[in-house]
Amino acid sequence: MSLTDLPLLGMLRNRMQWHQARQALLAENVANADMPGFRPRDLAEPSRSSAGLAAPLGAAIGGDGLARTDTRHIGLSAESGPNADPRRFKGFEVRPSGNGVNLEEEMMKAGDNQSDYQLVASLYQKSLDALKIAVGKR
Template identity: 70%
Template structure:
């Protein structure tokens, strides 16, 4: 077993890869802010098994309208909330959709990008500190 195969390092590596992929999707949302009919997308956060450190379910792209990651058709129930029957189709997560059908809100996307960058930096720092701790433990430092 390699040192980098430890569950905590594997989880941090997966988390950093997820943040890289999410940053790409957020930048695509910003790039398509003027495209008619474009709906912003985001990634579902990865869920890790606390005992093994492996992904509990694979993360994937979510449609900006639903915000749900579908794992089984039986899991989706009729919503009676603000996005259920009678919802205003021109609204998207609290912001107006433009007449062209574009649902990208630049302020929201830039806030997500900033938060994503900070979270990536946190995971990278934790990865680095974990490696330093392992080096100290085996006497290489």
């Protein structure tokens, strides 16, 4: 087993690959901002259970973790109900052409994704540096 096969480094590599794939998808959303009928897409967060980490609290409770126990409670989603707007697509307004891309939101996601990638990459590099010091190669 080599030093780069450690579970921590594997998780960091998987996270960097996820951020790379998400960046490509966000760039595709921006590139198709004027295409009629285009719907923006995004990647779901990688599962923590496959990485050996504890599942999020909502999954541990069951589903969303919240339940509407009384009809007088405020609804959990804005997809249906008296205040629902059929022109909205996952929080964005859909243009008359059917395109749901909001450039400002996509650029904010891309910037956040880039900074998260840089954080994971620096953690990966620092972990490798610490391993080199521990082995005595530095």
